[in-house]
Amino acid sequence: MRVELLVVTDCPNERPTFERLRQALDDAGHEDTPIAVRIVTEDTVGSIPAFAGSPTVVIDGADPFAEQVSPGAGLSCRVYRSAAGMAGAPSLDDLSRAVAR
Incomplete structure (x- = not known):
C-alpha cells in the first residue's frame, strides 16, 4: 500500500491528518x-x-474522499x-474506512 499526504507549507491540518492517518x-x-508527506507548491x-487542497490523502494513487472535491482547489485549504x-x-473513522477499502 502506498500512502501519501499532500500538503501546502504550514498547513494547520497537516499534523492532525497525519496522526489520524x-x-x-x-x-x-x-x-x-x-x-510520504509531499509539499505542493505553485510550481508542482x-x-x-x-x-484537491491541503491536506489531501492519497492511497494507492487515489483520493478516497474525491466525491467531496470542488473543482479548482489549487493551493487552498x-x-x-x-x-x-x-x-x-x-x-x-473516515480514514479507517478509506484504509480498509
Whole structure:
C-alpha cells in the first residue's frame, strides 16, 4: 500500500491528518506502511492530479474522499464532511474506512 499526504507549507491540518492517518493504518495492521508527506507548491500543483487542497490523502494513487472535491482547489485549504459538520481534516473513522477499502 502506498500512502501519501499532500500538503501546502504550514498547513494547520497537516499534523492532525497525519496522526489520524497513522492511527488508521496502525489499527488496520499496516504499522509498517510509511506515509510520504509531499509539499505542493505553485510550481508542482499542476502536475499532481490527485491534489484537491491541503491536506489531501492519497492511497494507492487515489483520493478516497474525491466525491467531496470542488473543482479548482489549487493551493487552498481543503474541508471534509464529518458527523460534526465541516472540518479541516478527515475523521479517524473516515480514514479507517478509506484504509480498509
